[in-house]
Structure formats: C-alpha cells, structure tokens
Amino acid sequence: MAASVTTRFAPSPTGHLHLGNARIAIINCLLARRHQGRWLLRVDDTDPARSREEFLTAICEDLRWLDLSWDECIRQSRRTDLYAQAFAELEARGRVYPCYETPEELAQLRRQQQERGLPPRYDRRARALSDQMHRELARSGRRPYWRFLLEDREVAFRDLVFGERRVPPGALGDPVVRREDGGFTYLFASVVDDVALGITHVVRGEDHLTNTAAQIQIFEALGAAPPRFAHLPLLLDAEGRPLAKRHGGLTLRELRARGLEPRAVVAWLVRLGTGRSAGPEDDWERLCADLDLARYGRQPARVDLAELERLSARVLHRLSFAEVRPRLVELGLADADPAFWALVRGNLSTLAEARGWWQVVRGVIEPVVVDPDLLREAAARVPDRIADPEEARRWLRSLQKATGRRGRELYRPLRLALTGREHGPELHLLLPELGAERIRARLEGRRA
C-alpha cells in the first residue's frame, strides 16, 4: 500500500546525461532503495521533434555505467491512450478548454504584457470565444490546442528541500496540456503517469519548482492525491555557469572517457550540496543509509572536477583484483595478475594508467640513466634471483654499503633506470616483480 516509496527518473531523450541529471537519477534511486521501494525510468519522449532513439540508448548505457538499475522502463510515447483518457475526464469536468492563438499571437501577447510591466501570462482570451466562433474555426480547418483551467486559489505545499511554498492565485497562467497536433505536453503527461504509476515522491531539478503548483491542481482535478515533492538546486560548473548552458565537458560519457570511476561519481554527486564529503568507503549501502533530502541546501552547488578526480583515484586504489579484472582485460591486460594489481594500484589516478605500468613491470621500457657509475655498480651486483620483497630489501641494503649512497641519492637513479619514472611503487616491492634479468638489463641502460 502507501507504505512503500515509488520514485522515478524522467529524462527526455534529447541529449546526453550530464552530472546534474545523474544526480537526480541517483538520489531518486537511492530514496527508493532506502525504503525498499521501486525506482522507475520514465522516458519523457512526448516531443517527437526532439526525441531521438539513440539518446535513449545512451541514457540507459550511462545509467548502467553508474550501476543504477531501474525496476521498470516506461515510455510516454506509448501511453497516449492513457493521457487521452485522463484528458477526456478533465474535459468532462470542464477543466480544459480549446484555444486557437498562433504561436506568434501568443508571443505578441507576452511582449505587450512585458512592455506594460506585467508578468507574461495567458489572459484566457479563448474562453471568450462564442460557440459560433468555435464552429467557424473548426469549419475552417483550424485545430485547437488545449489549456488546463486553473482554479483561482492559493496552492500550498511543503517541498522537502525548499520548505513551505505558497503560490497565490493568479500567479500562474493556465498551462497548455495538449498541443495542436494532438500530442500531450510534459506538464500533463507527467501528472497522469505519476498517478498511474503510483509515484510517491517526485525528486527533480529546481527548474520544475514553478510547475509544481499547476501540477498539483491537475492531480486534484484528476481526483488524485499529489505526491511529495523535492526540488534540488541545479548544478553550476567551476565558473559558476549553469551546467545546462555548457557545451560539454560534464556529460557522463565524457567523464567515463576521462577514466573516472563510476562509484566515485555516484558518491560525490550524492554528497554534493549536503556539507558532507564523499569518501572512497562510501558504497551504495552507506549512501543509502544516510540519504536525507533535508540536508541539501537551496543554493546551486558548484562542480569541482578536480575534487571528483581525486575521489575517483582513491576509489580506484581500493578496488580488488576481482573487481577490476574484467576492465583490465578490456584494456588489453588479460595477463595481469593479483600481484601486479596490488603493486601498482596505489599509483594510478585512472585505470587506463595500468597499461603504462604493465609495460614497466612485464614489458619493455627505455631506462632513464642519470648516474651511470652508480648504475654500473648496481648492475654488477644484481643477484641471480630476487624472490620476494625481503630479498629485495637485503640487496638494496647491500648496495647502500657497496656504493656509499643512501636515500634519494641511491633510490632515484635506480627508480629512473628501472621504471623510467620519478614516482612509483616502493622499489623493494617492485623488484621481485621485475625479475633479475630485466633489472640487470635496465641498470645497464639497455632497453628491456
């Protein structure tokens, strides 16, 4: 019954998901899971002009990348019968009315109102049309578009993020619910679906906040109790510009291409705006357990990609070999083993960097020689085998004695020769993985 929670994520397939969309999706999913409820993917493809199948495919792919799985996928384009039925109900109750203005006329009306310092709002002029005129318009082939007749009363509701909201009568114009082409608008279809699907919590972006009062009236006109609403402030980029106005850079696809860990993206997005920071230990259960809509602030939060990238690296460092194995295979590292992963993971910022280390550990690299004398000495002393870190330590200590070098003086040249890099795993852990042959060759400055 009403004990359960049902939420939905309602993207329109008109573009790729960006961080802001993803945040809404995740929070909806988390809220449902937290209450053992249902999370639905509702595809808002009521606008045939802008919706594209390939975007839907991409959206699903992106959600799966984040490891979000929906209980059901609903496509609004296949539910027009349902909307028509609800529309007929409203028509029977006199809550919708036909209008005939052209887009140009409406634009002109808005312009005139603005010039007079008035808010642009539909003036219900079509309500004044006589039956006679309706007949004439119909005969001339004009098809109407339809508006929902708002009641002149205050609408009050409590938003889970924005708090008590009161929308005075007259603050809103009658919303369009059906287009001239017969299609239903988002505003209307959304309500009908929320009723039909038993949505209990509508969590969406702040851009929908002003729709809410009108939608509440539609819920009520349909004889349904409105769900709970939570509107989250939109996200801004590092420069403080709205994400939606960006050309790119912050879509999920781009972040994935950049090598970010999906688990980091999820945790970071959920915590953003709450004052609590995300850590690598924040798995799904943890995020679920302390989700609290009331903790989100009302001001738009900024996206700091550098922060996300840091978190991503820390998440990566904790992944087990079993978890990354399939991805290593995808990277062409089918032979990678647990020892390799344990050795290098702490030095990665993205998984793709493992390839470079694979070259270092099991492949061929060009040594960097900065201290030939030292390296020659070291090469001459490489034992036949270095089986484990303990033996490696012993050898390094012996080198210390033999060369009189210690600390950085000793280790930096060795590291550069052996790995070609300034930084990396600790040498005593690395040496056994390299093997004596490779070590000797690289210390001698040979490509190996």
Added chain:
RNA sequence: GUCCCCAUCGUCUAGUGGUCAGGACACCAGCCUUUCAAGCUGGAAACGCGGGUUCGAUUCCCGCUGGGGACACCA
C-alpha cells in the same frame, strides 16, 4: 520586464541576538617515508555592501549588489 529562491573559509556546508563562527574536502607546514600516495600532528582560511531595529548584530527588517530558477503548442 514580472515572480520565486539563495548569499558564512578556495569548495560543500553547520550555526547563534552576546560563540574562540564549527565541520568536511582542498591548501600550507612538520613528522613518517627511497619517490608519489597513504597515515599522524599542526596551521592559515569566511559571515557580499549600505542602512535601520537593538545595550549589542553574522543572526531580525529594508534597500543594493551578485548568483540561480520560472514566466514555450520544450521537457
């Protein structure tokens, strides 16, 4: 243009008519360490501006500025 929301360290935020204005992430330093990372310890860092109200405002009110959202036969 009209309406709504917001304004505290770099960032996300907590908070109060009298507080050492707290935390987290980032940052800086020290320790540790063969490097990086991690870890530990310490440090620097904020109440947008102008008026009120008040014995006293970061807190309450007004204005300004700034930011966000809405005002589509888009969603």
